[in-house]
Amino acid sequence: AQTVTQSQPEMSVQEAETVTLSCTYDTSESDYYLFWYKQPPSRQMILVIRQEAYKQQNATENRFSVNFQKAAKSFSLKISDSQLGDAAMYFCAYREFGNEKLTFGTGTRLTIIP
């Protein structure tokens, strides 16, 4: 079974600085998708960024970028120029190609220090 591990329960970063959240996963599949979701106190999960495993190029969305290391099964999220609105729980998620089921990690709580 696929598992997703987030080893950092909590992280903090100074406003305007850069922070990296870690995620590793375990799968025997070669085709899959990886996601980072943000969950603010309002509880609504918001998609931050998505990576297709067949793409070698790391995905980027404005201040958010990933470091996807397929051989190492690692998928970290880098947030540049951190803003107060970035404070939230961040969940890494995995989805196998052709299967709609998302498998989530346990999350990392990110605090932004003004």
Place this chain on the structure above:
Amino acid sequence: EAGVVQSPRYKIIEKKQPVAFWCNPISGHNTLYWYLQNLGQGPELLIRYENEEAVDDSQLPKDRFSAERLKGVDSTLKIQPAELGDSAVYLCASSLSATPSTDTQYFGPGTRLTVL
């Protein structure tokens, strides 16, 4: 465009009572998901619908949980009777379809259930 709507946002009940949660997906989204999120954990899939059909309910505890999606739009998740361990957030999500270009899941704000 309206997002995924869920109600109620909060529900407090006593154990052994029934409870129901309602979800209205984004207009035109054929796929609907119900997730359970325990405190300090990531969401776990309970059931997935493709239109009216439940295509994956392997994680749904069928002895007390039931769900329906009549007419392939709104969905209701029910627990009867509720137990203390059911206290959690119940999230609903929807996606346009199963094709890779349109399968992003959009989540609602969830219902926080407290069972006393």
